[in-house]
Amino acid sequence: MGAAAGGPLSGLLVVAIEQAVAAPVCTVRLADAGARVIKIERETGDTARHYDRAIHGTSAYFAWLNRGKQSAVLDVKSTADRAVVEAMVAQADVFVQNLAPGASVRLGLGAADLVARYPRLIAIDIVGYGQDTAARDRRAYDMLIQAESGLCAVTGTPETPVKVGVSLADVATGMTAHAAVLEALIERGITGKGKAIEIAMFDTMADLMSVPLLHHDYAHRDSPRVGLSHASIYPYAAYPCRDGEVVAVVQSPQEWLRFCNLIMGRPDLAQDPRFVDNPARVANRAALEALILPVFAAETCDGMITRLEAADLPWSRVSTVADLSAHPALRRMEGHVAGGRFKGAVSPLRRDLVAGPVPELGAHTAAIRAEFAR
Secondary structure (H helix, E strand, O other), X not given: OOOOOOOOOOOOEEEEEOOOOHHHHHHHHHHHOOOEEEEEEOOOOOHHHHOOOOEOOEOXXXXXXXXXXXXXXXXXXXXXXXXXXHHHHHHOOEEEEOOOOOHHHHOOOOHHHHHHHOOXXXXXXXXXXXXXXXXXXXXXXXXXXXXXXXXXXXXXXXOOEOOOOOOHHXXXXXXXXXXXXXXXXXXXXXXXXXXXXXXXXXXXXXXXXXXXXXXXXXXXXXXXXXXXXXXXXXXXXXXXXXXXXXXXXXXXXXXXXXHHHHHHOOHHHHHOOOOOOHHHHHHOHHHHHHHHHHHHHOOOHHHHHHHHHHOOOOEEEOOOHHHHHOOOOOOEEEEEEOOEEXXXXXXXXXXXOOOOOOOOOOOOHHHHHHHHOO
């Protein structure tokens, strides 16, 4: 059953034909909130089951995104199993799928088809590209969409474009789909009607790329790749100290004055026409960086952090994953896989969540067949 008994979505049934990351991000949030999520898998299982064996033999991806769900191995092309699926969907509140382009429509499981048959259903198609565009048939994986959307063009160093180090396109798309489901549930509560919804990975990333896009279209300039620095705000970068790096931030005129006076010891810089406001500082980034670097290089990280705090200026360390694992702000919750227990990051939506177990492949197939047999 759903992981959060008594949660705000308790009593709702979600059926998902999902794989990898984007759709499971959406449905794990629904499960966390108490919905019953039935995950339909093929005989070989969700692709993400096979990415690694990091957690007692279970993939880290799968353990992260499938807690509290039920797993049923069903062949939607077989007559008997398709009848079970149809019976589930007929009772479902939400249906989520992220099959390959066109596959759901060929199977009669596209969002529009399903809502036509079941008018109270909220059906979500998660796709790579909008199905009304010329790119509709293209396969879409996380790094493909990061690259295609231009994200990699603004991420990395001047010499090397890079992808974001986590599955940002997948995760952002799943989060967007989750928001769309909740909006549709509220709307259904008012109108009594379900909804067919399409969420495209490319659309999600294009939205995240809005500032570089608008700068290109209206300011007629490209956003540079500036490594661990901000392309549009300066100073806003990681600066090497004697024993590591510290990120320092200046966003307002008042912060700039304090930075000049208390960090740089150079009140005159506040009036220097090259640095008088943020656009000027961005335009003259190299000249200002040449002045900043020696100041930070003379300090330890702790010493510079003390100075930044005294000046009421924001800062962060440049943490490693090991630092994250030991971070005092990291909240953890216990998870359960077949091989044992593990401690993962807490859900940012439900800090008190008691996570349901991560299902073994097909663990609920027999029970679900019996429940929904026609």
